[in-house]
Amino acid sequence: MxxxxxxxxxxxxxxxxxxxxxxxxxxxxxxxxxxxxxxxxxxxxxxxxxxxxxxxxxxxxxxxxxxxxxxxxxxFKVLGASWAVHLALAARTRGPVTLVCATDGNHGRAVARLARLHDRRAHVFVPQDIHPDTAAAIAGEGAAVTRVPGPYEEAVRRADEAARAPDAVLIQDTAWEGYETIxxxxxxxxxxxxxxxxxxxxxxxxxxxxxxxxxxxxxxxxxxxxxxxxxxxxxxxxxxxxxxxxxxxxxxxxxxxxxxxxxxxxxxxxxxxxxxxxxxxxxxxxxxxxxxxxxxxxxxxxxxxxxxxxxxxxxxxxxxxxxxxxxxxxxxxxxxxxxxxxxxxxxxxxxxxxxxxxxxxxxxxx
The missing domain is CATH 3.40.50.1100 (Rossmann fold)
Structure with missing residues (x-):
């Protein structure tokens, strides 16, 4: 009911x-x-x-x-990101890896922090209306930050496209058909x-x-x-x-x-x-x-x-x-x-x- x-x-x-x-x-x-x-x-x-x-x-x-x-x-976002990055990197034992995600703030900063701690690169896509201080905090963790002309959902789409590169892995906190494991x-x-x-x-x-x-x-x-x-x-x-x-x-x-x-x-x-x-x-x-x-x-x-x-x-x-x-x-x-x-x-x-x-x-x- x-x-x-x-x-x-x-x-x-x-x-x-x-x-x-x-x-x-x-x-x-x-x-x-x-x-x-x-x-x-x-x-x-x-x-x-x-x-x-x-x-x-x-x-x-x-x-x-x-x-x-x-x-x-x-x-709290680092709890999920840390476990996912731990498992994702364990499955990628060779070569460089760039951690890619979309965010409206906290998830992206967590992924960027983890990339730095694991000596990896991070590329974070953010929506156009993200606060400049939030974007700066993500960049301050050493990540490349790309501002997308659209809402959060468009940032997710762009991150998914970027993560199709052979040296990239998408660490996204939302699932869709075909992307459920991480x-x-x-x-x-x-x-x-x-x-x-x-x-x-x-x-x-x-x-x-x-x-x-x-x-x-x-x-x-x-x-x-x-x-x-x-x-x-x-x-x-x-x-x-x-x-x-x-x-x-x-x-x-x-x-x-x-x-x-x-x-x-x-x-x-x-x-x-x-x-x-x-x-x-x-x-x-x-x-x-x-x-x-x-x-x-x-x-x-x-x-x-x-x-x-x-x-x-x-x-x-x-x-x-x-x-x-x-x-x-x-x-x-x-x-x-x-x-x-x-x-x-x-x-x-x-x-x-x-x-x-x-x-x-x-x-x-x-």
Missing amino acids: REKTSPSSGAVPWLVRPSARSWHCAPAPAEVRKFHASLPGYTPTPLTELPPLAEELELGRVFVKDESARLGLPA PGWIVQGYSTLCAETDEQVAAAGAAAPGLVAVPVGVGSLAQAVVTHYRSRTTTPGPALLSVEPESAACLLASLARDAPVDVGTGETTMAGLNCGTLSSTAWPVLRAGLDAAVTVTDTDSARASRDLAALGVSSGPCGAAALAGVRALLTGDGAGERRERLGLGPDSVAVLLSTEGMAANPHSLP
Whole structure:
């Protein structure tokens, strides 16, 4: 069953799917976490409890997974890129290799950093509206940066073309027909974030989460989150909520139609979520195992970013979207019905995935 609530009479654009928690899948490989733990400088990112948010949202406990400093970079993307580059280079034992990708920021910087650490070249394609400081950060890692006259999807197309050279390999965090293996490795890499969260929630003496909120661009992180929680067969698991910019809500549109939908994207400060096409491998997992989807505005994410900063958590617009989405559902007109549909009560535990720090996104507001 699916239901979409229209954005009228104080309601919010959202969709809920009660059957999602009955779906199960295979887990990510256990060796991913072992690989990350072996990297120099690895340490789990903080899981910060924020009682003021629990009070505001009328929940038992609220935690924020803070990805503002992950392996020396200000976002979670290096988890997926490092695992994928490790496997890709292991398969290319001879000759020079150039790592190629498209990005709207954090993924490209992660690939560029890994290329430098592995003494390889990197070529990163970026959309025309990328912030100059973001492009400069990627170039500062030693990568060649090509600005494409078009949106993110055009940058992906150009990167794919460039990666057809014999000495190049495409390290892209979105999949399409015929290109699934490396994006699958990237999704596996994100599983470390989920495993850390489990351990940290337990260490805090909290009950298992009743709600996990994840920002969505092409859907790869959400795919990892759904895979992690729906690979458990002993418990129904938490409600899993996706959050997108209202100007780039390809997942919400796809769930509403029950088929992949490409959408035109507009301008948004949530640059890392400004994607109009879902990863082809993410879609079937999200269709089957995601409980709910919601969209938020730039104003919503900016407010959430400021509020998290005041509570000691550095979160850019993309990362703060998780809080903005939970606020949209759990406060205001109709909140009681939405809580009931998600199975949330006053003792429920929520985990918000803050995927980037303010330093990752020049659009962040003070």
